[in-house]
Amino acid sequence: xxxxxxxxxxxxxxxxxxxxxxxxxxxxxxxxxxxxxxxxxxxxxxxxxxxxxxxxxxxxxxxxxxxxxxxxxxxxxxxxxxxxxxxxxxxxxxxxxxxxxxxxxxxxxxxxxxxxxxxxxxxxxxxxxxxxxxxxxxxxxxxxxxxxxxxxxxxxxxxxxxxxxxxxxxxxxxxxxxxxxxxxxxxxxxxxxxxxxxxxxxxxxxxxxxxxxxxxxxxxxxxxxxxxxxxxxxxxxxxxxxxxxxxxxxxxxxxxxxxxxxxxxxxxxxxxxxxxxxxxxxxxxxxxxxxxxxxxxxxxxxxxxxxxxxxxxxxxxxxxxxxxxxxxxxxxxxxxxxxxxxxxxxxxxxxxxxxxxxxxxxxxxxxxxxxxxxxxxxxxxxxxxxxxxxxxxxxx
Numbered sequence: 001x002x003x004x005x006x007x008x009x010x011x012x013x014x015x016x017x018x019x020x021x022x023x024x025x026x027x028x029x030x031x032x033x034x035x036x037x038x039x040x041x042x043x044x045x046x047x048x049x050x051x052x053x054x055x056x057x058x059x060x061x062x063x064x065x066x067x068x069x070x071x072x073x074x075x076x077x078x079x080x081x082x083x084x085x086x087x088x089x090x091x092x093x094x095x096x097x098x099x100x101x102x103x104x105x106x107x108x109x110x111x112x113x114x115x116x117x118x119x120x121x122x123x124x125x126x127x128x129x130x131x132x133x134x135x136x137x138x139x140x141x142x143x144x145x146x147x148x149x150x151x152x153x154x155x156x157x158x159x160x161x162x163x164x165x166x167x168x169x170x171x172x173x174x175x176x177x178x179x180x181x182x183x184x185x186x187x188x189x190x191x192x193x194x195x196x197x198x199x200x201x202x203x204x205x206x207x208x209x210x211x212x213x214x215x216x217x218x219x220x221x222x223x224x225x226x227x228x229x230x231x232x233x234x235x236x237x238x239x240x241x242x243x244x245x246x247x248x249x250x251x252x253x254x255x256x257x258x259x260x261x262x263x264x265x266x267x268x269x270x271x272x273x274x275x276x277x278x279x280x281x282x283x284x285x286x287x288x289x290x291x292x293x294x295x296x297x298x299x300x301x302x303x304x305x306x307x308x309x310x311x312x313x314x315x316x317x318x319x320x321x322x323x324x325x326x327x328x329x330x331x332x333x334x335x336x337x338x339x340x341x342x343x344x345x346x347x348x349x350x351x352x353x354x355x356x357x358x359x360x361x362x363x364x365x366x367x368x369x370x371x372x373x374x375x376x377x378x379x380x381x382x383x384x385x386x387x388x389x390x391x392x393x394x395x396x
Contacts (some may be wrong), residue, residue, distance in 0.1 A: 003032055007064045011057070011269045013196050014221040016203075027191065027218045031068075034190075037122070040065040041189035041217070043129070043180060045077035046104035047096065049365045051111050052241040053293070054225035054234035057269050058193040059115045061222060065191070066123045072116060073187050076105045079130040080183075083176050103357075107365065111244040114297045125187075132186045133179055144178045147211050148204070153177075156200045181205035189217045196221045225269060230259035236364075243363035247391045248298045250363070250383060252306035255290035263289060271296075322384075322392040324376040334359065334371040337379075341394075343386040353386050360385045 005028050019026050031038065042062045044055075062072045081101045096104075109126070117123045136144075153174050154160050162169050177200060184192055184205035192202050199221055206216035224233045227240025234241045242254045258266055260282040267273055267285070271292050279285050287307070295303035322341045332340075338350030338359065351369045353359050359366050362382045373379055376396065385391040 003028075005031070007068065010064075011061070011222060012220060013223050014199075014219075016199075016219045016221075027220070030190075030218070038065070038070045038190040039073050039188060040070050041073045041075060041184060041187055041192045042194075043075040043077050043080070043183055043192075044108060045081040046101055046108045047081050048236075049104050049107050050236070050243050050245050050363055051108060052234055052236065052243050053270055054227075054241070056112075056115060056244060057222050057225060058195065059112050060270070061193055061220070063115050063117065066117045066120075071122060072124045073189065074112075074116070074124065074126050075183050075187065076108065076126065076128045077180070077183075078102065078105055078128045079133040080176060080179050081105075083172055083179075107245075107357075127187065129179070129183050129186070133182065136182075141175075144182060144208070145175075147207060148174075148178065150174075157197065177201045177204045178208070181208040184217055185209055185212050185214060188214060190215075191218045191220055193220050193222065195224050197224065223265070223269065226262055226265065228254055228258055228262075230262055242293075244297065245360065245365075246363045247383070247385055248294045248302040248306040249309050249391070251294050251297070252290045252303070252310055255293055256286045256310060258286055258289060320392050321395045324379060324394055324396060327376070330376060331372050331374045334366060334373070335369060337373070337384065338386060341384060341392050343384065343390050343392065358387050 008028065008031070015027050019029075025033075040062060042058050044051075044059075062074065066072050078098075078101050081104070082096050082098070105128075154163055156177065159169055159173075180201050181204035183189075185208050189205065189209075192205055194202050199219065202217075202219035202221075206219065209216045226232070227234035227238060228242065229238070229240040232238055232240060236243070242251055246254075255266075263282065263285045264275070266289055267275060267278060271289070273288075273292060279288055290310075291303045291307055294306050298306075327337065327340050329336075333347075335344075335347045335350035335354060338344040338353065339347045344350040344353060350359075354366060354369045354371070357365055357367055361379075361384055363385075376394075379394040380396055381394070383391055383393050
């Protein structure tokens with residue numbers, strides 16, 4: 001009996017390779033005929049502390065494979081993150097320290113926990129690529145380098161443009177796709193997931209598996225999510241993002257304002273709801289989208305509370321407010337503000353919360369207890385949050 005692979009095809013841009021001759025097969029056929037759970041690889045480089053809904057798309061597809069009985073292999077790129085993926089970058093990325101990467105990695109795992117099945121035996125492996133990449137000897141690194149030419153590397157997105165503009169390209173950046181590709185060899189991946197901007201890296205993984213005598217993996221590409229502005233890809237730097245770590249009310253507030261032209265894509269990529277049974281009016285679709293995404297990450301009760309808060313107070317009222325006029329002094333340290341707003345019982349508690357990594361400003365974690373704000377204008381309109389459930393919007 002032919003299986004229903006609608007879960008596989010939902011939201012997919014491309015699966016490669018496609019069958020072109022008698023001795024190749026489709027991924028669907030491979031799923032039907034292989035008598036074991038396939039190993040589905042997703043690599044994430046913890047180059048920052050927080051991730052947004054755009055990052056969740058391949059993680060959600062990884063969960064779909066888990067639900068179909070396959071093994072999710074989540075690779076935390078604690079070694080590759082110290083270089084950073086050069087894809088699409090116009091200049092060399094700052095190399096992170098080992099401590100920065102370790103801290104980011106933990107926050108990533110915390111944020112994807114609501115998506116993945118961490119509990120069913122055999123459904124998830126969480127691996128760190130420093131386990132194998134840090135053990136490579138010079139001879140093995142030279143072998144990796146020998147599998148690609150400089151011309152092939154310069155064909156990678158971003159490198160050709162930087163070379164043309166005479167912007168520096170460092171040798172260690174050439175190693176990045178090879179190391180990410182070697183991850184596929186190390187874990188014996190059958191399928192690798194990635195965004196459309198990752199096709200080069202996924203293809204390198206196939207080449208290296210072939211070089212080391214393994215059957216090359218399938219590559220499964222997912223779209224890049226457009227941000228809430230409806231124009232550019234979702235990005236924290238552009239301010240058009242919805243962070244996974246944001247408070248339910250913030251998530252709801254942002255998602256209920258998603259432009260009409262993006263609603264179909266958001267439902268397809270961020271929910272499992274039937275696309276042919278969505279509400280008729282754009283406003284009802286916006287509200288359902290906001291409720292469903294909040295429910296996924298925080299539960300039904302939190303989704304209902306966020307919905308009621310938005311109804312009763314409008315968009316701004318969804319988040320409790322605190323007037324900066326009530327702050328007796330500026331410049332003001334963050335720990336003092338946490339006490340003044342009532343988020344912490346004392347400045348001392350505020351300092352402890354900051355040191356523990358429990359304080360965020362507009363979703364960004366703040367770890368420096370000496371963080372100081374010179375004037376109220378730096379804070380107006382921003383959301384200050386402690387833990388998961390205590391938050392205020394700072395207003396004039």
